[in-house]
Amino acid sequence: MAGLHKSDIKNPVLNWIDTRMPVFTMMEKEYGSFPTPKNFNYFWNFGALAMVTLAIMIVTGIFLAMNYTPNTEMAFDSVQRIMRDVNYGWLIRYVHQNGASMFFIVVYVHIFRGLYYGSYKAPRELLWIIGVALLLAMMATAFMGYVLPWGQMSYWGATVITNLFSAIPLVGTDIVQWLWGGFSVSNPTLNRFFSLHYLMPFVIVGLVFLHVVALHITGSNNPLGIDVKSPQDTLPFHPYYTVKDSVGLCVFLAIFAAIVFFAPNMLGDPNNFIPANPLQTPADIVPEWYFLPFYAILRSVPNKLGGVAMMFGSIAVLFVLPWLDTSRVRSARFRPIYRPLVFVLVAAVVVLGMVGAHRPEGIWVVLGRVATTYYFLHFLVILPALGILEKPLPLPESISNPVLPRRGGGGGPLPGGVPAAPMEKP
Structure with a gap:
């Protein structure tokens, strides 16, 4: 019938619905x-x-x-x-x-x-x-x-x-x-x-x-x-x-x-x-645990307005992250400097969470300020600089190269230097 979507669904009830509103075809696609x-x-x-x-x-x-x-x-x-x-x-x-x-x-x-x-x-x-x-x-x-x-x-x-x-x-x-x-x-x-x-x-x-x-x-x-x-x-x-x-x-x-x-x-x-x-x-x-890093950033700045600005800035910086990272390589697997720095960032966030759970006194004040400083340095200074200073590792030609074994026996190298398993002979 003209005007109806052609559906490949075999069930007659679902086919009747799909020809008039192709939701099942869309889900399949x-x-x-x-x-x-x-x-x-x-x-x-x-x-x-x-x-x-x-x-x-x-x-x-x-x-x-x-x-x-x-x-x-x-x-x-x-x-x-x-x-x-x-x-x-x-x-x-x-x-x-x-x-x-x-x-x-x-x-x-x-x-x-x-x-x-x-x-x-x-x-x-x-x-x-x-x-x-x-x-x-x-x-x-x-x-x-x-x-x-x-x-x-x-x-x-x-x-x-x-x-x-x-x-x-x-x-x-x-x-x-x-x-x-x-x-x-x-x-x-x-x-x-x-x-x-x-x-x-x-x-x-x-x-x-x-x-x-x-x-x-x-x-x-x-x-x-x-x-x-x-x-x-x-x-x-x-x-x-x-x-x-x-x-x-x-x-x-x-x-x-x-x-x-x-x-x-x-x-x-x-x-x-x-x-x-x-x-x-x-x-x-103390707020819930998932807010503790941001709470620690807030308390790391002596000025109230500055602390609020830094707390909201810790989220705002994520919005512009695609333009702060100037490297053309995506995956950290091929970025020898960036790769460990991601884990340093994670460690800084974990430290901020611990700081947020304690009173702002003694060593916790120092740790909070150091971790807050690194958090913003990572996004605002380190990432833009790495695009210039870092030399990435060679990228594979395609996804299949490191995944599929080569014809003739030898498999291509996987990221990290692990050789692929050789192809079994029939």
Whole structure:
């Protein structure tokens, strides 16, 4: 019939739908036969793991919202009711609570993979920028979600973080009062944060859609960081990478389940088991672990406005990273100077996390300032300079060269000097 899409699906019901709205053909094209580089390692699992975790967070969040009361007089008790009286409420809450930490673990590894293999370089600049926007949306969502249990750390964390905006000249105080909905963190604040916390995951879903669209237009990077040059360099996404992703997903869910069932409060703060009390300030106000590096950067600068600027700058610098790295080689495998410096950057971020968990005194102040200095030097000074000073190793001609054995017996060398296995004779 004229005007209908021609579908190859055999099932008559699905075929009828697909001829009128070719969603199944699109899924087959984008997630079935979509060509992907054949040399992916398990670091490429973490994008799929992030999508699964996002789905888990949305589903558990919807069920929690059905039983939560966004009122300062009842919020803490409603969370306790979820834990004690709602059928499987304890499980839903622990999955959601620890899911936030698992989400950040997955995303941080995903970012590390992008940094190590140069996935932010042309033509994937927009893909990277959308990913950084996703990180910002995640951080905002997680912060507002941490306020909702209305424990001591929830209340005082909200007070400290929102007060940071008061450092902005002229309009800072007005911004803080707008965020609060009044002159202190109170009932309007909780209502706003609950509404935004419920809305933001759907904004994240939209950003994920754009992220995937950008990925499928430019194609995936790979561990060698070179472009696909022939059909033999690729494999269809299904079944090769759906199976590989399934293996990673099983391991991830096993670790996730172990935390939920055996150590559900391992990553939480004991102060949040105490109802919020505006008249009693905790001895140490510490954010969740995934915010600690940024909190340490904030405290490493004596000036309040300078600290806020540095904290937001630590994220802003990631937006312009594709233009700061002037090297034409993507993968750190072929960059002898850049490769160890990536791990120095990781070490600096870990040190910042440790600094953020301690009071700003003694050796922790010194470590925080040294690690903060290196963090910004890495992006603003070292990366631009390496494009001039570093001499990369020779790149392979194609992905297939280091992956497939050569005809006649000898295999081509793999990156790192490991010889490929010789081809077996028939």
